[in-house]
Amino acid sequence: MIPLAFARDGSLVRVVMIRGGGLRRRLIELGISEGKNLRVVRSLGHGPVIVESAENSGRLVLGFGVAMKIMVEEVPYER
Amino acid sequence: MSVKERQFRVALAGIPNVGKSLIFNKLTGGKAWVGNWPGVTVEKKVGRLVLDGVDVEVVDLPGIYGLTAYSADEVIARDFIIEEKPDAIVCILSAINLERSLYLAVSLLELGANLVVDLNMVDLAQKEGYRVDHRRLESLLGVPVIPTVATTGQGIEELRDAIRRALHERVERARVVDYGKDVEEAIATLEGVIRSEAPVLVEKYPPRWLSIKLLEGDAVILERVSKVQNGEKVISAASKLKSELEAKLGDLETYMVDRRYKKVLELSQAVVVRESSIGVSATDILDSILTHKALGIPFALSTLYLLFRFAFEVSTPFADLLDIAINRLLHDWVLGLQGLPEWAASLLADGIIAGVGAVMVFLPVIALFFLGFAILEDSGYMARVAFLVDKIFNRFNLPGKSIVPLIIGFGCNVPAVMAARTIEDENDRKVTALIAPLSSCSARLPVYLVIGGAILGASAGFAVLSMYILGILFALLMGWFFRRFFFKGVSAGFIMELPPYLMPRLDNVAMKTWERTKRFLFKAGSIILLVMILVWLLSVTGPKGFLGSNALGDPELLSRSWVAVLGRWLSEAVFFPMGWDWRLSAALFFGFLAKEVVVGTLGVLMGVEGVEGLQRALAESHILTPLTAYAYMAFVLLYVPCAATLATIRNELGLKYAIFALAYMLLLAYIVALGIVVIGSLVGLT
Numbered sequence: 135m136i137p138l139a140f141a142r143d144g145s146l147v148r149v150v151m152i153r154g155g156g157l158r159r160r161l162i163e164l165g166i167s168e169g170k171n172l173r174v175v176r177s178l179g180h181g182p183v184i185v186e187s188a189e190n191s192g193r194l195v196l197g198f199g200v201a202m203k204i205m206v207e208e209v210p211y212e213r
Numbered sequence: 214m215s216v217k218e219r220q221f222r223v224a225l226a227g228i229p230n231v232g233k234s235l236i237f238n239k240l241t242g243g244k245a246w247v248g249n250w251p252g253v254t255v256e257k258k259v260g261r262l263v264l265d266g267v268d269v270e271v272v273d274l275p276g277i278y279g280l281t282a283y284s285a286d287e288v289i290a291r292d293f294i295i296e297e298k299p300d301a302i303v304c305i306l307s308a309i310n311l312e313r314s315l316y317l318a319v320s321l322l323e324l325g326a327n328l329v330v331d332l333n334m335v336d337l338a339q340k341e342g343y344r345v346d347h348r349r350l351e352s353l354l355g356v357p358v359i360p361t362v363a364t365t366g367q368g369i370e371e372l373r374d375a376i377r378r379a380l381h382e383r384v385e386r387a388r389v390v391d392y393g394k395d396v397e398e399a400i401a402t403l404e405g406v407i408r409s410e411a412p413v414l415v416e417k418y419p420p421r422w423l424s425i426k427l428l429e430g431d432a433v434i435l436e437r438v439s440k441v442q443n444g445e446k447v448i449s450a451a452s453k454l455k456s457e458l459e460a461k462l463g464d465l466e467t468y469m470v471d472r473r474y475k476k477v478l479e480l481s482q483a484v485v486v487r488e489s490s491i492g493v494s495a496t497d498i499l500d501s502i503l504t505h506k507a508l509g510i511p512f513a514l515s516t517l518y519l520l521f522r523f524a525f526e527v528s529t530p531f532a533d534l535l536d537i538a539i540n541r542l543l544h545d546w547v548l549g550l551q552g553l554p555e556w557a558a559s560l561l562a563d564g565i566i567a568g569v570g571a572v573m574v575f576l577p578v579i580a581l582f583f584l585g586f587a588i589l590e591d592s593g594y595m596a597r598v599a600f601l602v603d604k605i606f607n608r609f610n611l612p613g614k615s616i617v618p619l620i621i622g623f624g625c626n627v628p629a630v631m632a633a634r635t636i637e638d639e640n641d642r643k644v645t646a647l648i649a650p651l652s653s654c655s656a657r658l659p660v661y662l663v664i665g666g667a668i669l670g671a672s673a674g675f676a677v678l679s680m681y682i683l684g685i686l687f688a689l690l691m692g693w694f695f696r697r698f699f700f701k702g703v704s705a706g707f708i709m710e711l712p713p714y715l716m717p718r719l720d721n722v723a724m725k726t727w728e729r730t731k732r733f734l735f736k737a738g739s740i741i742l743l744v745m746i747l748v749w750l751l752s753v754t755g756p757k758g759f760l761g762s763n764a765l766g767d768p769e770l771l772s773r774s775w776v777a778v779l780g781r782w783l784s785e786a787v788f789f790p791m792g793w794d795w796r797l798s799a800a801l802f803f804g805f806l807a808k809e810v811v812v813g814t815l816g817v818l819m820g821v822e823g824v825e826g827l828q829r830a831l832a833e834s835h836i837l838t839p840l841t842a843y844a845y846m847a848f849v850l851l852y853v854p855c856a857a858t859l860a861t862i863r864n865e866l867g868l869k870y871a872i873f874a875l876a877y878m879l880l881l882a883y884i885v886a887l888g889i890v891v892i893g894s895l896v897g898l899t
Binding site for chain 2: 157158159160161162163164165167175176178179180181182184187192193194195196197198199200201202203
C-alpha cells in the first residue's frame with residue numbers, strides 16, 4: 135500500500151483507504167472511493183497526480199497534499 | 214436592480230467547466246447585475262430572460278460538485294434553493310464529464326428542485342467517440358433533458374421552451390435515489406418525527422432531504438435544526454437512528470454518498486452510447502509535453518514570458534496615446550480654463566486628472582495581459598500549470614492552485630487578491646490573498662525601468678528581471694512563514710478538474726478580460742481619487758500655510774511643503790541606513806496610492822520633465838549608488854502595492870488582515886532593502 139502521490143506514471147491503482155473525513159466525502163462525490171480503480175495519467179513522482187476514475191468522467195488533478203492522503207495498491211494491467 | 218416585481222426566478226447550477234457562464238449569457242443576452250451573496254464575498258450574478266413577455270430572473274449559482282456543508286459555495290447554493298425557492302433550476306451537465314455532473318443533478322433533485330437538465334458539450338462527446346442518449350436520460354430522471362452546444366448556441370431555443378414549460382408544471386423527483394430498505398425506513402421514521410415534533414421545519418426544508426442530511430450528520434443542518442423549537446428532539450431521534458444503522462452499515466454518511474454515486478453510475482452507464490473507439494486524443498498528445506516532468510515547467514515559463522511580451526509590446530502605443538490625451542491635453546486644457554479659481558484648476562488638473570491619468574496609462578497593458586491570461590485559462594492550460602508547480606509550492610505549504618492569483622498579480626494585484634477566492638481551504642485562501650500582492654504588478658515596472666536604466670547601466674535588464682523573481686520568491690517564503698506561525702497546519706492540497714484543451718471562445722475571453730480589467734479600473738479609480746486629493750493638499754500646503762498652486766511644478770516651493778517635511782523625516786528617521794534623500798523618500802510615500810506615481814513624483818521633485826530627463830537627473834545628481842538604487846527597487850517591489858490592493862484585502866478578508874498585510878509588507882520591504890545595503894557594503898559594492 136502506497137500513497138497515490140508515489141504511484142507510477144501510467145499505472146492502474148485501486149483505492150484502499152482515504153484519510154480525512156471531509157476530503158473523503160469530497161472525493162466520493164467526485165467518483166473516487168475505496169475499492170475503485172484509478173488510472174494514473176500523470177505523476178510527477180512524489181508530487182501531484184492526474185487521475186482518471188472511469189471512462190467518460192473527466193480527469194482530476196490531485197495536489198500533493200490530497201494525493202498523500204489516498205492510499206492505493208497497484209493493480210496489474212489487463213488488456 | 215430593477216424595482217419591478219419579478220414574475221419568476223430560475224437558478225443555473227453546474228459543476229465547474231461545463232460552460233455555465235456561456236449558457237447564462239445566451240439565455241440573458243449577457244446583461245447581468247453583479248452583487249454578493251448574503252454574508253460572503255462570493256459574487257452573485259443575476260440576469261433577465263423574457264419568455265413570452267414574462268420576466269424571468271436568472272440567478273447564476275456558484276460552480277459546485279454537490280450540496281454538502283464542506284464547501285462555502287455549496288452551502289450558498291443550497292441555501293439559495295431553500296430560502297428563495299426558485300421556480301425552476303437549470304442544471305447544466307457536461308457530456309464529457311457525465312458522472313460528476315449527474316451527481317450534482319441527483320443532489321438537486323433530492324433537494325426538491327424543479328429541474329430542467331441541460332446536457333451541454335454534446336459536440337465534444339461526439340469527438341471523443343460517444344454520445345449521450347438524452348431521451349433515455351429524460352425518462353430515467355423524469356425531468357426534461359435538453360442537449361445543447363453552448364459555444365454555437367445550438368439547443369438554446371429548446372432550452373428556453375423547456376424552462377417555460379417547467380415554470381408552469383412543477384415536477385419533483387426527490388426520491389430519485391433509493392437508499393435501501395433499512396435507511397429508507399429510517400428516513401420515513403425521521404420524516405414523521407419532523408412533521409409531528411417540529412412542523413416549522415417542514416415549511417422551510419423538504420422533509421425527506423432534511424432527514425437525509427440529519428442522518429448524514431450535516432453540520433450546518435444540525436446546527437440550524439437545534440435552534441428551532443423541539444429541534445433537540447428531532448436531533449436525538451436522528452442520532453439514535455444513525456447509530457442503529459451505523460452498527461449495521463458502517464459510516465452512514467459514506468454509505469449514503471456511495472448509494473447516490475451508485476445511482477449516478479447506473480444512470481451514466483445506461484445513457485452513454487459508444488459509437489466509435491478513438492485512439493489518442495489531441496489532449497493526450499499535448500499533455501504528454503505540457504505536463505512532462507522535465508519539459509513542463511520550462512514550457513510554462515516561456516509561455517508566461519510570451520504573455521508579458523505580448524502585453525507590453527502591444528500596449529505601448531495605446532498607453533502613449535492615453536498619456537498624451539489625459540496628462541497633456543486634458544491637463545493643460547483644465548489649467549487654461551477661464552473663470553476657475555487657481556487652486557481649483559490645480560486640484561482638478563494636478564490632483565484629480567493626474568491621478569486618474571496615472572491609472573489610465575496602465576489600462577492597455579493590464580487589459581492585454583488579462584486578455585492573454587483569459588486565453589490561457591480558457592484553453593485549459595492554467596490547470597496544468599497548477600499541477601506542475603504543486604510540488605514546488607508544497608515545499609512552502611501552499612497548494613499549486615495559488616499560482617493562479619500570483620500570475621494574475623503580474624497584471625494587477627487587485628484582481629489577484631480576488632482570485633484567491635477559488636481556493637477551497639480557508640487558511641490556504643487567506644495566505645494566498647496575503648501573498649498575492651508580492652507579485653510584481655505592471656505598475657511597478659516603470660519604477661524599475663527608470664531607476665535601473667539611470668543607475669545600473671548594463672545590468673539594468675538583469676536587475677529588472679530579478680525583481681519579478683524576488684517577488685515570487687518572497688511570496689513563497691512568506692506563504693511558508695504564515696503557514697508556520699499564523700495559519701498553522703498543513704496545506705489542504707487541492708482537487709481540480711482537468712478539462713480537455715479547448716479553443717477559447719472569443720465572447721468568453723472578452724467577458725473575463727473585461728471583468729478583471731473593470732475591477733482594476735473601478736477599485737483603483739475610486740481609491741486613487743481620494744488619495745490623490747490628499748496628496749495634492751499635502752503638496753500645495755506646508756508648515757507655513759498655502760504655498761500656491763504652482764508648488765507641484767516648482768521644486769523650490771515643493772521643498773517647503775508637508776510632503777517635503779514628511780520626506781525629510783522619513784529619510785532621517787527611517788531610511789537613514791539606505792541613504793535615500795528626502796525626494797526618494799517622499800516619492801515612496803506617494804507610491805502608496807499607485808506605484809507608478811513614484812516616477813512622476815520623482816520627476817516633479819527633481820524639477821525635470823519626461824523619463825529621459827529624470828534618468829539623466831538621477832544619474833548626474835548621484836543621489837543613488839547602484840547599491841542603494843537596487844535596494845530602492847526591491848523596496849518598491851515589496852512595500853504595499855497600492856491603496857486599492859489594501860482596500861481589496863479588507864473587502865475580501867476584513868480590516869484586521871488589511872492592517873496585517875500593510876504591516877508585514879512594510880517590514881519585509883524594510884528588512885530586505887536594509888539587507889541589500891548592508892550585505893552589499895560588506896562585500897564592497899557601492
